[in-house]
Amino acid sequence: MRLLHQKCLSFQQGKSDKVYEIELCEVNTQQYVVNFRYGRRGHRLRDGTRTKAPVELDKGQAAFDKLVQEKIRKGYVETTEYLETDYATLLGREATPEEVVSEEPVADEVVSVDEVVPPSLQTPPSEENADVSERVVHPGRGASSREEAVLQWLDFYLTAQPGERGKWSLSSVIRRAGQLRIADATPKLCRLLQSRFRVQYDVAWALSRCGGEQAIEALRRLASMPLKTSLARVAYAGLSHLLQAQPVAFDEWTVQRNQQLPSTLRELVNNGDLEGGVQCAHQLLEEEETTPSVFVLFLTAGKELRGALCRSMKQYKLQGHSMQCLREIYDAAWLLGDVDSIACLFGLFDTKDDIPYSTRGVKTFRKHLWKQLAREREEHDGERVVLSMLSMATDEAFQDAAGGSLSRLVTETSMSSLWQACSQEDVLMLWTDAQSELVRKMAYERLEAVGFLKQSPDAYSYQHLQCMLSSIYDAPRELGFSMAKERAGDASIMGIIATSPDENAQEFVSDWLLENVKSLKELPDRQIMKFVRSQALLGAFMLHKSAKVRALGDVFFGVAVLGPTKERSLCRMLIGALLARSSGKKGAEIACIEMMVKHFSRTLRVLSLELVLALLQHKHLHKQILGMKMLEGRVPSSITDEVWIHAAGLQEEEALEVFLRLLRQWSDSSIAERQELLVKIAHTSTHTAIKLEVRKLLQRALSSPHQHAHFAANLIMHITS
Structure with missing residues (x-):
C-alpha cells in the first residue's frame, strides 16, 4: 500500500476538540482507496473507508476532495500539528475507565510489518509548517x-x-x-x-x-x-x-x-474455612487501607476459597477501592491461569449494575474486557475461560437482557470456533456439569455429532467415566454407569462407580463386594493397593451391611499407606456419610466408627469443630460418642463454647468420661478467662460428677493470680453440689 495524498483537519469549539485524517492510497496497480480516521484529540482514532472497494485514480481523487470539502464546510481547518498519542502517557499515569482509554494495545498495531503509517505520523508533503526539531522514527x-x-x-x-x-x-x-x-x-x-x-x-x-x-x-x-x-x-x-x-x-x-495476611484471616485460610474467609474478606474490603490484604488472600488461597470469594462479589456493593482490588485480582487470575475465577469475575464485570464508574467509563471498561478475552482466545488459553463461563451460567442468565456476556458467547460463529478449539473432554464436562440446560443441550449435540456417545465401553477413559458418574444430572450419570458396569472388576472402575451419587451405582458396588469377598481376600498386596487408592471404595468397605465385607475392609486398611491429607479427606467423607444416614443398620455404622478410631485416631483430633458439633447434635448415641472421641487430646482452650455446652448435655457414660478428662486439663488462665462458661456447663449438665469438677476448677481460681479470679467465689454460689 502506497500513500499518495493526505489531509489532517481539526475542529475546536467550546469543549469540542476533534481531528479528522483523510488519505488516498494505492493498494494495487491502478486501484485506489480513500480511508479516514477521526476522534477526540489525544485519544485513539477510529478507522473508516470512503470507498467500499478499490476504484480508479480519478474516482479516488474525487472522493478524497469531496470528503475534505465536506469537513471544511462543517468548520474543520487544515493542520499539521496533531499527533496521535496514548492518553495515559499524556497524563503521566495509568488511565482509568472514565478517561476512555484502552490499557491494551490493539493486537496488530505493533507487529504489522507492511502497514502504512497514518498521515499524522508521516512527514507532510509540504515542509513549510513542519516542526523540524522533532523527528518521527518507525522501528519494527x-x-x-x-x-x-x-x-x-x-x-x-x-x-x-x-x-x-x-x-x-x-x-x-x-x-x-x-x-x-x-x-x-x-x-x-x-x-x-x-x-x-x-x-x-x-x-x-x-x-x-x-x-x-x-x-x-x-x-x-x-x-x-x-x-x-x-x-x-x-x-x-x-x-x-x-x-x-x-x-x-x-x-x-x-x-x-x-x-502479609492479618492473623485472623491467616488462621481461617489454614483451617480451610471458606465461609469465614469470605466474610473476613468482605470486612477488609470496606476500608481502603485493608483492601490489599484481600489481593494477597487471593494469591494465597486454594482454588475453592478463590472461587467462593469471586462468587460472593455478586452480592457485594462495590466501591472505588474495592473495584480496583477486583480488577487486580482479575489480572492476577489471568496470570495464574485460574479460569474459574476469570469466568466468574468476567460475568460480574459484564453484568453488575453498580460498578462505580460513569456510564461512559463502564462502557469502555467492558469493551476492554471483551478485547482482552478475544486476544487471549487467539494467543493463549482463553477458550477454557469461555468454557468455565458457560459451565457457570444459568438459564435465567441467558434469558436476562442484562446478560450480555452470555448472549455474545452463544452465537453461531463463536460457538463454532469454540467447538473446534475444545477437546472432547472439555465438551463432556459441559454436558455433565453446566448449570444451564441450554448449554448442556448444545454440548450433547456436539458429542453426538462427533460420535463420542456411541463408542464401546472400553473406548471411554477413566476420566470420561469419572466425569459422567459424578454428574448431578441423570442422563450422563446413567450413560456412565451403563458403560462402567461392563468393566466391573477393574479396581479403578469400581472406585469411580463408588464415587457416584446414584443409588443404583452404590447398590451395584455393595453387591459386587459381597459377591467377590473370597476372590478379594486372595489378592496380593500390590493389587490391594489399587483398591485402597479410592476413598469412596474404602468407604463402601467400611459402611457395608455385611460383616464379612467390613472385616475385609479392615484387612485392606492394614495394607494401605495413606498420607495425612488423604486420611483427613477420607475421615471427612466417612463422617459426612454417617451424618447423612438417618436410618439403616446401626451395626455397620458402629463398626465403621470403631475402624476409624482404630486406624485414624490422630487424624480425627485435627478435624474441624464444625464436624464435631454436627456429631454431638445428632440423635444417634454412637455418633455423639464419635464426636466426643474427636475432642479427646485437644487443648481445652481451642474448643468453642458451643461445643462445650453440647458435650456437657450428653447422657452416655462413655461421653461423660471423655468430658471429665477434658475438664481436668483446664489451665489456670483458661479458668480465669472462661468462668461464665464453666457455670453454663454446670447448669446444662445433669451429671453430678461434672458439677463437682466445675466447682473444683472455680475453687482453683480463688487462689489464682490471674485477673478476674476473685469472681470465682460469687460464681461458686450459683452451682449446686
Missing part, C-alpha cells in the same frame, strides 16, 4: 515477526535521542511484550525499570509474563515496597506465578507472602 517496520518488532521498539526507547518519537507509546510497547511472553525482552525491560520510572507498573506487569531470573530478581525488589502500592501488588502476583517452577523458592516466598 522491517521485522520478520511480531516478537522481533516489539524487541526493536524496546531498543528504540532505550536509545532514543531528544526530539525522537515513535508511533506507539512506550507503555503500549511494554504491555505488548508481556502479552506475547517474549523471554528475550526481559533484559530490556529491566533496564527500562531503572531508567523510566513513569512506566514501572507496566514493566512489572510485563516481567511477570516474560519470566527469567532477571525478572524474578527485579520483582523481588519491587515486592519489598509497602503492599498499599499497586507496584508491590503486581510484583506479588508475578512472583506467585514465576516461582511455581522453583519449589524451594516458592515455599519460602509463600511463607513471606502469607505473613
